[in-house]
Amino acid sequence: MTRDPSIPQQPSLWRRFVAFKTLLVSFSLVGLLASNVASLVSAGAHDWMHNALWRVLSIGGQAVADRALANSPKAKLDETVKVKTADLDSKNRLQAKELEDVHVKNRKLAQQLDTNGKQAKATVAAVHQRLVKGVSRNVAALPSESIPYLGLGVTLAVTSLDIYDACQTMKDFNDLLRMMGQGEEKPDLCGQKVPTVDQVLASTKAEWRSSVQRVTDDAKAFKVAVPDVRLPTREEMTKASCAAVAVPYLCPEK
Numbered sequence: 001m002t003r004d005p006s007i008p009q010q011p012s013l014w015r016r017f018v019a020f021k022t023l024l025v026s027f028s029l030v031g032l033l034a035s036n037v038a039s040l041v042s043a044g045a046h047d048w049m050h051n052a053l054w055r056v057l058s059i060g061g062q063a064v065a066d067r068a069l070a071n072s073p074k075a076k077l078d079e080t081v082k083v084k085t086a087d088l089d090s091k092n093r094l095q096a097k098e099l100e101d102v103h104v105k106n107r108k109l110a111q112q113l114d115t116n117g118k119q120a121k122a123t124v125a126a127v128h129q130r131l132v133k134g135v136s137r138n139v140a141a142l143p144s145e146s147i148p149y150l151g152l153g154v155t156l157a158v159t160s161l162d163i164y165d166a167c168q169t170m171k172d173f174n175d176l177l178r179m180m181g182q183g184e185e186k187p188d189l190c191g192q193k194v195p196t197v198d199q200v201l202a203s204t205k206a207e208w209r210s211s212v213q214r215v216t217d218d219a220k221a222f223k224v225a226v227p228d229v230r231l232p233t234r235e236e237m238t239k240a241s242c243a244a245v246a247v248p249y250l251c252p253e254k
Helices: 014-039 043-060 060-068 074-146 149-181 196-220 234-241
Strands: none
Touching: 074 149, 149 196
């Protein structure tokens, strides 16, 4: 039968399939290109596509999906972030521990400083009281020290007490030095002996001038005003001695 040229010819089924396939491939290429561009320029798009693919693959099991995407950029990035986060957390915990150690040491140091300060204050208070007693004792001894012979015994007694006080003061200072880790000073003066009255009298003739000179020199070095030291006159000897005891041929009879 001859085809009528006036009737439009219908495309064959194969041609329709080829056209549909071409269109499908074109759409696929455009979609793949768009998805690739989106994954490159948008992290959100990349994560959405990764999650979508993971959900599809997880139909076969979560382990299967994880293995299939183990080498994907997002998986590697997640692993890198996880490792660095864990490392950062570890460093933060270490720094927090070091900071806490510093705080503990600071608290202990503050407590130690407070204890040391209280002990130092107590030591200074004790030394101050000892000095006050020493000064008061020396002032009180002046009247008796002005009497010949009697004054020598009083002077020796006061000197012995001064040496004892100086020894106790050095012991207090050594306690402070040990508390601060500075060792101690050997208190040699604690073993110093005071001569007897007879020993002093025996050395008077030969050493009284050097004794006076040494005291005078020390007073000048520390700029302490002292009276003029000289041998007493008969009137001064009479005034000092007769106030306490009647000395024959020296003190006038009452």
